[in-house]
Amino acid sequence: MEGNIKRRNTQQRKVILDILRSTDIHPTADWIYERARQVIPNISLGTVYRNLKILKDEGLILELNDGKQSRFDGRIDEHFHFKCTSCNSIYDIDRQEIVQIDKERLGKEGYTVQGYEVVFTGICPKCNGNQN
Amino acid sequence: MEGNIKRRNTQQRKVILDILRSTDIHPTADWIYERARQVIPNISLGTVYRNLKILKDEGLILELNDGKQSRFDGRIDEHFHFKCTSCNSIYDIDRQEIVQIDKERLGKEGYTVQGYEVVFTGICPKCNGNQN
DNA sequence: TTAGCTGCAAACCCTTTGCGAGGCC
DNA sequence: GGCCTCGCAAAGGGTTTGCAGCTAA
Numbered sequence: 001m002e003g004n005i006k007r008r009n010t011q012q013r014k015v016i017l018d019i020l021r022s023t024d025i026h027p028t029a030d031w032i033y034e035r036a037r038q039v040i041p042n043i044s045l046g047t048v049y050r051n052l053k054i055l056k057d058e059g060l061i062l063e064l065n066d067g068k069q070s071r072f073d074g075r076i077d078e079h080f081h082f083k084c085t086s087c088n089s090i091y092d093i094d095r096q097e098i099v100q101i102d103k104e105r106l107g108k109e110g111y112t113v114q115g116y117e118v119v120f121t122g123i124c125p126k127c128n129g130n131q132n
Numbered sequence: 133m134e135g136n137i138k139r140r141n142t143q144q145r146k147v148i149l150d151i152l153r154s155t156d157i158h159p160t161a162d163w164i165y166e167r168a169r170q171v172i173p174n175i176s177l178g179t180v181y182r183n184l185k186i187l188k189d190e191g192l193i194l195e196l197n198d199g200k201q202s203r204f205d206g207r208i209d210e211h212f213h214f215k216c217t218s219c220n221s222i223y224d225i226d227r228q229e230i231v232q233i234d235k236e237r238l239g240k241e242g243y244t245v246q247g248y249e250v251v252f253t254g255i256c257p258k259c260n261g262n263q264n
Numbered sequence: 265t266t267a268g269c270t271g272c273a274a275a276c277c278c279t280t281t282g283c284g285a286g287g288c289c
Numbered sequence: 290g291g292c293c294t295c296g297c298a299a300a301g302g303g304t305t306t307g308c309a310g311c312t313a314a
Contacts, residue, residue: 008288008293029279044296049279051294064249065197068304069278081249084256091256110257117196117213119249124216124223125242140268140313161304176271181304183269200279200303 007058013051015039020061020074026081026090028069064090082111139190145183147171152193152206158213158222160201196222214243 007013019035020027027035033048052072055061062073064081071090080093091111139145151167152159159167165180184204187193194205196213203222212225223243 082252084259085253086255086259110260112255113252114254116252120214120245121217122246123218123244127216127218128242
């Protein structure tokens with residue numbers, strides 16, 4: 001669609017990416033906005049949202065669904081997440097093996113695993129059929 | 133908190149649960165609402181949302197985060213999901229082993245896996261410490 | 265009887281978008 | 290100079306909630 005738009009390296013975009021890369025709390029857009037205002041006092045929330053979308057489209061950050069608010073992740077290597085149902089924090093879980101969920105290991109590290117959700121993304125058989 | 137509220141078995145709640153159990157498309161609240169209106173013409177969207185929340189709190193259904201809209205799942209046994217990035221459908225993936233992600237198997241079944249997300253839920257070490 | 269539940273509609277809140285001005289390449 | 294991006298503010302869209310009447314137990 002728009003993969004060949006010439007992106008500018010604006011200060012706003014750099015600041016937002018820096019903020020995201022300097023934290024592991026998987027912040028919301030609003031948290032990033034407050035942080036960004038410490039560097040660019042008159043930055044707008046709309047700009048934060050627009051740049052988060054751009055950064056996501058370029059594969060530089062990830063967007064996590066967390067209820068109705070989105071959270072963003074500056075770490076894009078493959079890793080799992082652990083969401084605390086008590087404080088709603090989201091923790092990074094390093095992958096021990098390629099594709100293996102290790103509940104026991106988490107337990108030893110102090111986590112109490114109540115459940116987990118696995119969501120694959122890709123193209124379904126129906127769409128695969130339609131596409132060729 | 134409110135685990136001892138005496139729930140009534142209203143027709144609205146029954147209809148909503150029945151609808152959810154009779155489909156595997158992981159519908160949105162609005163879809164359920166439209167279906168429910170075929171049985172209870174003057175049911176309100178607010179009632180649908182309230183009952184979905186109650187059913188979820190009682191562990192009878194699951195809520196899935198799918199962007200800004202929630203989707204609901206009447207199937208509560210452990211299973212994976214596959215979300216098509218082309219048509220946005222969500223498919224149920226039966227678990228082949230206890231906790232093993234089987235990309236190869238999905239490929240053989242016609243799915244093209246582009247990625248997957250694993251989200252654990254539970255209590256984090258920090259909160260575990262605070263709670264005792 | 266009575267406390268949970270409903271329909272209605274307004275309120276909420278996060279996110280998106282239109283606009284004219286501004287600035288990176 | 291071109292056009293991508295900005296700040297501002299209003300609009301959008303899914304979800305929640307206050308209220309008064311209703312109803313299951």
